[in-house]
Amino acid sequence: MKTGSDWRARLRYEFDKSMAGGAIALIGWLALISLIVIMLAGAFLAVTGIAPEGGEPVSFIEGTWESLMRTFDAGTMGGDQGWGFRGVALVVTIAGIFVFSALIGVISSGLENKLDELRKGRSRILESDHTIILNWSPSIFDVISELVIANQSRRRPRIIIMANRDKVEMEDEIATKVEDLKNTKIICRSGDPTDLYDLNIVNPQTSRSIIVLSPDGEDPDSQVIKSVLALVNDPNRRTQPYMIAAEIRDAQNADVARIVGGREMQMVLADDLISRIVVHTSRQSGLSAVYSELLDFDGCEIYTLEQPDLVGKSFAAAVMTYENSTLIGLCDAKGQVQLNPAPNRVFQAGERAIIIAEDDASIRPWTGDIHLAKDAILPVVKQKPVAERTLILGWNRRGPIIATELARYVAPGSSLTIAASTPQFQADIEALRIAKDTMTVAHRVIDTSSRLALEALDIPGFDHVLVLGYSDDMPAQSADTRTLITLLQLRKIAERAGRHISVVSEMIDVRNRELAEVTRADDFVVSNKLVSLMLAQASENEYMAAIFDELLNEEGSEIYMRPMADYVAIDRPVNFFTVALAALRRGEVAIGYRRQRDDDPDTRNLGGVTVNPLRSEMLTYTDRDMVIVLAAD
Template sequence: MPRCAACSDGSVGYTHPKPGETGPGLGPTLARGPAPTSRTRATSSKESAMPTPTLNERLRYRFDVWMAGGTVALMGLLALATFVFVVILGFITWIVLALARDKTSPDPNEGPFDFMWGSLMRTLDPGTMGGDRGWAFRILMLVVTIGGLVIVASLIGIVSGAFDSRVEQLRKGRSRVLEKDHTLILGWNSKVFSIVQELATANVSRGRSHIVILANRDKVDMEDEIRAATQGLGKTTVTCRTGDPKSLRDLEIGSPHAARSIILLGPADATDPDIDVIKAALALTNSATHADAKYHIVGELTGPDNLDIARLVGGDEAKWVVGPELIGRITVQTCRQSGLSNVYQELLDFERNEIYVTDQPELIGLTYFDAQLAFENSTAIGIVRGETVMMNPDAECVLQAGDRLVVIAEDDSTIKLGRPLVVDPVGMAERVSAPEKPERILVLGTNSALPSMLTELNQYVASGSDATIVTRDEVQNIPQLDRLSVTLQRGDASQRSFLESLHPTSFDHVVVLADPATDPQQADSRTLVTLLQLRDIARHDGQDLNVVTEMLDDANRELAEVTEADDFIISDKIVALALAQISENPVLAEVFDVLFTSKSSEMYLHPVDDYVELHTDINFTALMEAARFRGETAIGFRRAAHARQKSEGYGVNLNPAKTERLSFAEGDEIIVLAEA
């Protein structure tokens, strides 16, 4: 047969007919169109190679699909099986008894439907067959009874399985909470326990309150850990739910649209927790249920480099706390002033005095110092004017309409105006400011807070100051500083011989930093060993050391107090306290930003004899007047005799009663807000 030149695949065995031609050997397929291509033939061969499913396979597949339908499908299948079983057995019973014509058997005149009904009753309630008559009927009813046992057992198993499945779903915490005006915590790390404890304390005056935690963890495990780590939650209820805070669908489990405030925490096991926090904020601000009312979000960040993108995502609905920066700033201020960490601890927690923002329209037109004298049980420390927070403003600054006062009080319910106080007429002491001189700081250990700490320290010290940083690893991102020179030295600060070679008593301040990269208990243990070595070296040299220590676990503070370190900074707890405070009042984010930086007024502890005469019977208004004369705001005092007594609050007394009679001794200090 001739080969067609038009065939591209080289196929032979037929000739192309002319249009409409049908000749010998040309089937109808060839007459209708061109020859099949290689792709068509390959497809056809594959289809022909696939085996045709058998009836058994089809039925099994349909059964599997039906079984996947869940509890309702299973019960429907069981009902169908029961119906078929009852119909068949009832019909067989009717036929057998009709053929037997046994007078001792049940009434043979009953129809098939009567026997079907009787079979159904025996199926649903398998009972005794003692009243049955006739062996044929007894045998058939025995079959019905056995079938009924199987059907009822299957029904019980299906219902029990469905109930267990539902309980398991509830255990996993996937149901949506229906609370309103609650605090929603998205994420989970070690700070969640302090946050829950502080919020419960803050909610004491509010009555029954709710905290909802949504995290990608097991619900029961979260509840057990919170129950073990917290105590005295009072009327505060903690509800845990399992879900991904970054998922738009899972977010609705926590009802964020009904929450009073939302706290974002980075997961402890994440490589970059800030990414998770920012994505959760993005999900919140773009959720379908985001109402016209704005969210009140406060989020934790671990890196200042992520702050700009976080602000872009959160907009004016979110406040951000950069943990390392906050710890670094507090560490810097504390290392230069012994006892300041206890002041910050009291201001940040909800146990005694904390910071509030209050409207007092009766004070409009009065000066800031007049406002200070208007409170007996509260202490005014600043003014909020629009979006601006002014801490320690000029004493003659006049309050305008719309201004709010920043005050220190035990509770918002105690912020009440009284009769204007009269300044105690007492002679003020003369204070001579000592000239600045270069300082030497020894930093033992490094962590992510070190760069911001050095930057902040550079704002306080005099030119020519020096910081020696001791680390076991290389230090990255040392900032450019103009007043402070930085010296790096490799070594292990927990080794006695190495510490002695540093001559720690020659430094003005010593800072011991914890390493968050290791286990918190192990890191605190290394810190404890270093403190014991430092204290022994100082005792051996007959010198005193100003030591500030960062710890990770507050439970280790009491044990570490035997080292007589001047200040302890519990980093995780301080960040948690700041988050809890801002979640209750978003204005506090700006207040803390002013207090914890060198750009405005901050906390100082000054010798009280620089303000008033010692051993003189006065009240606190005398200290307020002496501080006003120096452009400062007096907020409390510290007793040197109680500086190491935990039961006495380490000597710190903030917001004292203004008319209480006081007398100060050598070493006592006044706590003021002042410019650097």
């Protein structure tokens, strides 16, 4: 048998449950209280016969209506006559004031809670054909900027961002650091990119592509791999494959990432990509501008598309087919990328051409005359490789990769000196495994921003100098500041020695590049920018990661800058068709040139580099000009 206290506890429990329903439940209780007061007042007036002075007694319906009007508007009772009727009206009015003031508070609170909920960015996205960016890193602003350029030809483009950050903070930072979004709309959502429920908020099932950035913090690769795993193995995922571009920092995690992502994922090995470009650029000044031109959407890009006109043609003949585009390779029926294949390799039906062009709509065979100055083509002169002395100033996690990569390209008998001062420096040097007959390695623990320490290294005696940022031990801006100081010291040393020192520097933040121009270094490799460009391109072109893996692999064809005077006679104007034929005779593909003229404007900061020039244009070259080729060695 239940006692009174049990019933009270049960009623209190049921009331608490109803209150948990939020604003709707509160409005329901207030409406019920109001209804009870109105009906009781109506019944009381009908039973007692109380009426306004000089008026007739009212029925239950009429009494209820009179009570309702006084509940809605306290001023209604101002004209009431008779103290009995006034007393009933006063009670009803006070109850109405209580109910409506409480109702206003409930509605206000409900709206505030709803706005807070919207501010949290937890509502589901209902877009389609959108690009999703998962995680937050300093690279995100460059990724967005590139996607904005790529989206200009699309109708209603959308970029959806999800990260473990406040939605409003993300939107404010993007608005501050991305100058012009053009026709692209950015939508931010807060959530965990490794959680299946949160991923459904950004609606990957209808997405165009997905970019998974490497987040800041410990073990970022595991976060990236888990996000890809959640996308690929979602029980409710779409049947057609996703197009995922994922950033992985440590090459040791590459195999696991490939297993998880399979054919749906293009993997960008960030540290590997930067290290290889740093090595290539250190040996060939201006090369970073070529990579930037190929990777950004502002200028020429790499396209992979079928070209029926090339079927049955040899690769050499196909290269000479275009006037405003540059054929550099093909993608076979199995999806394997082949850059600079054998000249007699014949295009088969269904194979894709890999072409550098301003726009895919501009890719069409040349129907005009090809004027070749065959007498201007020079014979091949083999040059013996010579040993090189290289100096690395500064150190970070990419240092060991750079040193190992450098050993693959230098001639036997070369030497490498590394000078830095970081906690991990000594252990990293001891862990290097480089054959001494190929390249000897020496190291010095010094302050690389000190003039005295740098002068003791005899810097003018080195063939190449690389300056790395202390990005592992300092914030990006502090690391770049340290790099700038080192570059200024090197400039002063070069001026005192009265000779040019070949210097290539790694920068973390692209905004510091303009400041670094005053140091007169030969080239700058901007780490975050290159990774961002690569991720953006991979999200638009499913073969991009494989193409750049081939470009940066010493076993495949790579980009080189070589003297134009070794290819064609420079005593007369020649067109680029002639330069392209000279390169083909060497088993190479000419993709551009570098002409440095004082009167030529360099609006895009490419150091005189032109990729994919018009091949019919007649130009005169000098012994300072370089041809940019894709070659096996």
